[in-house]
Amino acid sequence: MNKTLLIIKREYLSRVQKKSFIVMTILGPLLMAALFIVPVYLAQLSDEVKKVFILDETGWFINKFENSERFNFEYLYTDPESAKSIMTAQNGYALLYIPKPDVSVPSSALIFSQKQVGIDLKGYIRNVMSKEVENQKLGAEIMKEIKKANPGFDETDDDTGAGNVVSEEILKNIKTSIKLTSIKIGDEGKEEKSYTEVSMMVGMFAGILIYFFIFLFGSQVMRGVIEEKVSRIVEVIVSSVKPFQLMMGKIVGVALVGLTQFLLWVVLTLAIVTVFQTAMPDKFKKAETVEKFNPGTRIPASADSEISYEEVEESDNLGTIIEAVESINYGTMIFAFIFFFLGGYLLYGAMFAAIGAAVDNETDTQQFMMPVTIPLILAIVVAQFVINNPEGPVSFWFSIIPLTSPIIMMIRIPFGVPYWELALSMVLLTITFIFAVWMAGKIYRTGILMYGKKVSWKELGKWLFYKG
């Protein structure tokens, strides 16, 4: 077997068998699932009956909303401004405003409220509205089919339909998602949009995850190198393999551990959420999540593509989140995550390996860690600006410069990034990590056999130019 593969295998197995890995693997999804589940659950707790006004300009949904033990619906027939003042005056919980659609079918609505609206209400509204719209569409389709089957039925010619039953395709086409935008009315009756954009959250989450992974697994590489150095086994190993093989074996092995952990998290989180939903379907039905999570009835991307993520707001709704996540280009996102995780990790992992090789114990790493981690920390600091202005020059440069690009680019991607920028960033990152690995290899080779010496930056510079 190839020696580098042997090293990768050992590094991988020795880490995934560790207790800390197993604990992290279990705790991570529990925390993430809790992030999904707890808000949904909490929303169920309040028990007073809330008054919800409805102003329906389309007339499609008159009497479709049914009163429950939690909500009382009251229809208004006036203009939006007076509806708002009625709602405020009567201390209502929310006002649902369904404007006349530009196109034929209503697909969006606004919710005005004084406080943040709970996801249960939004889930219910969404549910009722989409069902109604779907019914209407289905009716229209059936009419079309009838016309097709009996050409004499109506003189209107239609050559788009095919098939003589309501086909799956039609069912797919009529599937409707409703955009709900919440707007909070301030104390003085002013409107302020309560943005918690999903793309923001998804981007931030991905960026922070990359930051976290780079730190976590980069420092694992460093600790591994120090361990080998301190236990002196390194001399035995480098008499069998080249130091570069040992270093790369370790870096790749740890990267695989990171990917394994990531995939396990994704799978386990989905599993936990699904189990929870199955166990308590009623809690989630209103939030329309069972449907979303069940792959069998999942809305195909094509049906969703008309919804732009920028318009989908109020992220505390699981259904909305997933909808929005789906609306973001999934393929690009996953590909970019894996690419930027690996690229960023290789870049920093190589630097961490070099640091590990240069010192005798972990306490000595401080002086070298500082400058290396500053770009990472800077990226997290800058993240806030990027989210507020994903197209601005700060966002652009930080997502191009390789030391910060893995984090900042991940934050930007959900907002949509031109492909040439993405490509430029990836190419630069690749070049940089190759360079970093080469440099680290040089430092590593000299450092691992050097003991009892306080190494300075100048010294490290010299090591770069030592001959084999």
Next chain:
Amino acid sequence: MSYFSVRNITKRYSGHTALTNVSIDVPKQSIFGLLGPNGAGKTSLIRIINQITGPDEGEVFFDSEKLAPHHVDRIGYLPEERGLYKKMKVGEQALYLAQLKGVNKADAMKRLKYWFEKFEIQAWWNKKVEELSKGMQQKVQFIVTVIHEPSLLIFDEPFSGFDPINVNLLKDEILALRDKGATIIFSTHNMASVEELCDDIALINKSHKILEGSVKEIKKQYKTNTYSLDFDGYSGAAEALLPVGFELLDEQSDDDLRQAIVRIPEKATQNELLQAFMPHVNIHAFKEIIPTMNEIFIRKVNEASKPFLNL
């Protein structure tokens, strides 16, 4: 014909020169002692042999080929600073290190079983290294050094950390390895074991080789024609009995028994000394004082560090 040779090696580090134009020749199937005080350059030389570092000048030949990366699988190296993964299980680790030396898994298992039985450590196969005593770890380290049946073995202070019983066990193993055909380079400060095991030596001091040759030859070369004579039954000065030209270097007495250390002049024989003493004393012992490797080592190193005394 030398199995392994180093030709005019020079190795410089930024601050100093570790090896200056050093050449050694290690005959096949012999034990070669690589001696020298701390910091002389032994470790640098060993690392060059192991291809951990490369020389700045000079060449290394292994079995009449120029030393190349593929040779690492035929070299076994036991470094002075022992090291194993502390958290890894003994058997797993031995298997890993054997595979890194290019032994396939099945062979490695077979050979490990043999060695673990021989050293009576089978019960430790599934223990973590950190649970083992130091001596036991040393045994494991020795096993992983020889597991790939290398034709060239490099032992750096192999006996440190062993009790006398295990030192003997190890010595026997090293000799057995040589008899089976291995060539061994042996670096140590323990001169008694050098005399016991080594066929040839090289002495390195301050990056220069200052002495080399077979142990027998070197010892012969450093003989000083000095003898010790134990006797009693005589109360006068021993010096009075000496023939002309003989020199009394030292005299000691323990109760009645006295010992004289005498240097015999060139051309004279030890018999003349005996003849001079015999009429007057009871002789208990008489023997030539042969310098130990230890003395030769100290003498050569001191000479090298104070060259002006040598004039």
